[in-house]
Amino acid sequence: MTAPGRWTRGGGLDFTCTRCGLCCRGPGEVWFTQEEKSQALAAISGTPLAAQAATIWRASGADEVIDVPADQACPLLGPDGCSIQAVKPAQCRTYPFWPELLQSRADWESEKGRCEGIDRGPNHYAYADIFELLSGRKDTRENS
Ligand code: SF4
Numbered sequence: 176m177t178a179p180g181r182w183t184r185g186g187g188l189d190f191t192c193t194r195c196g197l198c199c200r201g202p203g204e205v206w207f208t209q210e211e212k213s214q215a216l217a218a219i220s221g222t223p224l225a226a227q228a229a230t231i232w233r234a235s236g237a238d239e240v241i242d243v244p245a246d247q248a249c250p251l252l253g254p255d256g257c258s259i260q261a262v263k264p265a266q267c268r269t270y271p272f273w274p275e276l277l278q279s280r281a282d283w284e285s286e287k288g289r290c291e292g293i294d295r296g297p298n299h300y301a302y303a304d305i306f307e308l309l310s311g312r313k314d315t316r317e318n319s
């Protein structure tokens with residue numbers, strides 16, 4: 176488990192998702208454990224996405240990955256947001272509280288070009304909240 180950078184100890188961080196959807200757009204990769212993929216498949220069962228499932232994910236070691244090309248959205252992003260909102264993978268549930276974005280204030284702010292919810296109130300995450308996010312014991316469930 177990665178601890179939040181000490182720089183977050185003081186006042187915590189503001190983050191409020193505007194549902195702009197940019198974090199679901201490429202280029203990028205969305206990583207799923209096998210359990211997360213099973214939950215996603217159950218969530219899209221009976222929808223048109225189910226028929227595309229074989230082409231949505233590729234195996235990578237023990238995990239499953241969705242490749243999102245530049246200028247395209249994750250195939251699970253629908254008109255009303257994420258099609259698997261209730262069971263989206265940890266990567267999406269914890270964004271933007273990712274270890275690499277919490278190393279320093281500069282790293283956190285560098286992500287503002289992508290995520291306009293960073294440093295935006297009223298939602299506030301205290302240091303303890305950020306610690307829980309990085310531990311996988313908490314998620315934001317805010318983003319699209
Ligand atoms: S939140 Fe949903 S639509 Fe967005 S990248 Fe994650 S799985 Fe895809």
Ligand code: SF4
Nearest residue numbers: 192196198290292318
């Ligand atoms: S998490 Fe950030 S980039 Fe993603 S939808 Fe919310 S405001 Fe937009």
